[in-house]
Amino acid sequence: KAGVTQTPRYLIKTRGQQVTLSCSPISGHRSVSWYQQTPGQGLQFLFEYFSETQRNKGNFPGRFSGRQFSNSRSEMNVSTLELGDSALYLCASSFLAGGPNEQFFGPGTRLTVL
Amino acid sequence: AQSVAQPEDQVNVAEGNPLTVKCTYSVSGNPYLFWYVQYPNRGLQFLLKYITGDNLVKGSYGFEAEFNKSQTSFHLKKPSALVSDSALYFCAVRDMNRDDKIIFGKGTRLHILP
Numbered sequence: 001k002a003g004v005t006q007t008p009r010y011l012i013k014t015r016g017q018q019v020t021l022s023c024s025p026i027s028g029h030r031s032v033s034w035y036q037q038t039p040g041q042g043l044q045f046l047f048e049y050f051s052e053t054q055r056n057k058g059n060f061p062g063r064f065s066g067r068q069f070s071n072s073r074s075e076m077n078v079s080t081l082e083l084g085d086s087a088l089y090l091c092a093s094s095f096l097a098g099g100p101n102e103q104f105f106g107p108g109t110r111l112t113v114l
Numbered sequence: 115a116q117s118v119a120q121p122e123d124q125v126n127v128a129e130g131n132p133l134t135v136k137c138t139y140s141v142s143g144n145p146y147l148f149w150y151v152q153y154p155n156r157g158l159q160f161l162l163k164y165i166t167g168d169n170l171v172k173g174s175y176g177f178e179a180e181f182n183k184s185q186t187s188f189h190l191k192k193p194s195a196l197v198s199d200s201a202l203y204f205c206a207v208r209d210m211n212r213d214d215k216i217i218f219g220k221g222t223r224l225h226i227l228p
Contacts, residue, residue: 004157035218042220043158043204056215090158098208100146100165103216105158 002027004093004106012112018079021109025072025093031055032074033103034066037088046089049074050097078111086113116141118207120219127195128227135190135203135222143211147188149179152202152221161203164188175199195226 005024013019025032034046045058049068066076072093078085088110092103118139127133139145149161162173169181179190190203205219 033216043218045215045217048215058215092158099210100163100208102148102160102163103158104160105150107157 004091004104006089006091006106006109008109009107010110010112012114013081014114015081015083017081018077019081019111020075020077021089021091021111023074023076023091023093023106025074025091026104029093029095029104030072031094031097031101032068032072033092033094034074034076035090035092036060037090037108038086043090046076048097055097081113083113086111116145116207116209116212116214116217118205118217118219120203120205120222122222123220124223124225126225126227129197130194133192133195133199133224133226135205135224137188137190137205137219139186139188139205139207141207141209141212143209145188146208146210147179147181148206148208148216149173149177149188149190150204150206150218152204154201158204161190197226197228200224200226 007022031050033048036044047066048056052068063079068074088108090108091106094101094103147164150158152158162171164171164181172178202221204221208216
């Protein structure tokens with residue numbers, strides 16, 4: 001079974017631009033979550049989707065948004081990029097949402113904002 | 115609000131010695147607890163989880179974790195460390211009763227010294 005895939009793996013953008021990251025979950029998984037990983041803050045939860053609906057949202061500004069498609073693939077978008085948005089963005093999928101379900105992580109997209 | 119703390123940024127252990135990576139949590143209800151590991155240049159991998167029942171949970175790669183409700187802790191342990199165990203370890207918690215978003219600790223970097 002193929003794992004979680006994320007595209008692109010690396011991105012370089014400049015301040016003020018916007019970016020879209022893509023995540024394909026493991027086949028059959030209906031829940032997708034997004035995280036921001038930075039050396040200082042660790043793993044911070046962005047949002048979680050299940051069956052095309054946002055279940056939970058972390059404490060990030062409205063510049064961060066996401067969506068999930070009917071095939072469970074998910075995208076996240078960051079508008080008006082700031083230097084502080086430079087981070088590794090991780091996507092994780094699970095068969096069901098919440099509860100005791102462990103998550104399976106993708107390799108991440110490394111975003112650098114110049 | 116739920117939270118999780120990993121009090122040590124880094125832990126150094128000699129190869130062959132037992133290792134412990136500490137985690138404490140705070141939830142209003144009963145917790146689901148998880149440990150994940152991130153090897154260099156690789157995504158996070160699930161190690162083990164506590165749902166209910168036996169306080170000692172066994173996971174991948176010879177790791178185990180002990181749930182202690184009175185101390186609200188879920189420390190990760192291994193009887194004999196390997197150099198290949200060197201990685202970044204994350205503890206995570208989700209409130210069972212609220213089915214809220216999962217919260218990750220900031221991570222503990224484990225160095226196994228040959």
